[in-house]
Amino acid sequence: MTPAFSLSGISKRYPDFTLQDIHLQLPEGQVMGLVGANGAGKTTLLRLLTGLAAADAGSVEVLGHRLPEAQVAAKCDIGFASEDMRLYKGQSLRWHMDLVSRIYPGWDATYAEQLLKRFDVRADQKVGGFSHGQRVKALLLLCLARRPRLLLLDEPTTGLDPVARMEVLEALADVLRDEQRSVLFSSHNTHDIEQLADSITFLHQGRLVASADKDRFLESWRRVVCQGSMPDGLAAWPEVASARANGSVVEIKVRAWNDDLPGRLAAQGLQVQRSDAMNLEDIFITSVRSGAPA
CATH class of the missing domain: 3.30.70 (Alpha-Beta Plaits)
Incomplete structure (x- = not known):
């Protein structure tokens, strides 16, 4: 079975940070939680998987496609949401939904309407008037309604109040019931990861500290x-x-x-x-x- 992604000997250097010698795979249909303090390399790793950054060494394969050479084909089935992504403040959420639906043929309009109700956001409201929690929900809606095979989430619950956080986690749990869908998400909240993930990966100062099945971690320690x-x-x-x-x-x-x-x-x-x-x-x-x- 082709893994959802495979990183082999990956290194990425910046002036003040280096992601070093990363070997990591995510089996198809699995959920991996990525844990690390600020500056550990979580966002860098996610950017490599989305093609937003190119590795200095090693190989990156996503959904059977080699990056960066075949990143256009890979991105058709990748959904990415990050806390620092921005929407057009002067446009409504419905405008954004229509835009994404024209770009991605896998857009599920029925599911999008279900997410609108679940997240309790108004499609006709301009996103400039959204609260932080509403903006996060809007980004996740635009990502989830595409039905991507690989879902990459960078701190999806950061800054959310307890109610909004639970709504987001419940929506993610629904997505995870689809065994053909793979998920990698980073979070400072280990409780979220403990609730959703099949496996856990620890990063620290650009190095892979550990990566294993979640239950094995919890049983052996x-x-x-x-x-x-x-x-x-x-x-x-x-x-x-x-x-x-x-x-x-x-x-x-x-x-x-x-x-x-x-x-x-x-x-x-x-x-x-x-x-x-x-x-x-x-x-x-x-x-x-x-x-x-x-």
Whole structure:
């Protein structure tokens, strides 16, 4: 099966930033969440996939098309929405809908009308009068109603109030039910990614920290609280991402939990008091600070 996209050995250099040696694939019909702090390289990666930027090294393939050589063919089936995209303030949303429908033959007018109601936006209103949340919804409507095979979203819920954010997430969940549609979206909100994504990719300072199935992340990572003294060399154990002591309490964050670990810790004088699951935000922060693959 042809992946939705494939990045092989990608590098992109700017005067003050470099995206370095990225190898990444998204299987068709999967949803990947892209996590990283500001400046991590999320937007650069998305721009490479849309053909808005060209890689300095490596190869980019999107929907079976090599970029930038075949970017025109690829863009017919790519939907891209970014928080910094702009609409014509003096024109109505309906004007924008008519424009996009004339450009893209895959425009679904019925679905567009459904999104108007779901997002509670007026098609006859000029977009210059829209709130931030309404502008985000309008951009997503124009993107989603094209029924693209690959959907690329750059921070789709940033700045939205809780109600608008939930409306956007529900619409995205509907899109994800189509198994032939692939999605890559970046977000600062790991809760959104945890809710929607099949796989998670962590970027930090232009490097790929980790990329794996979401459930594997959540099942393998544990916060382990022990009683005892910190033994020498514990932080060097391959499954230990971090370890710190506070008096006789030792907190260990483990990237690869297994049932043998409590016994091994006991042999070092540490008695496990409890083992707790970790959320994606904690996993990401721990991965970045440890500097080792998750």
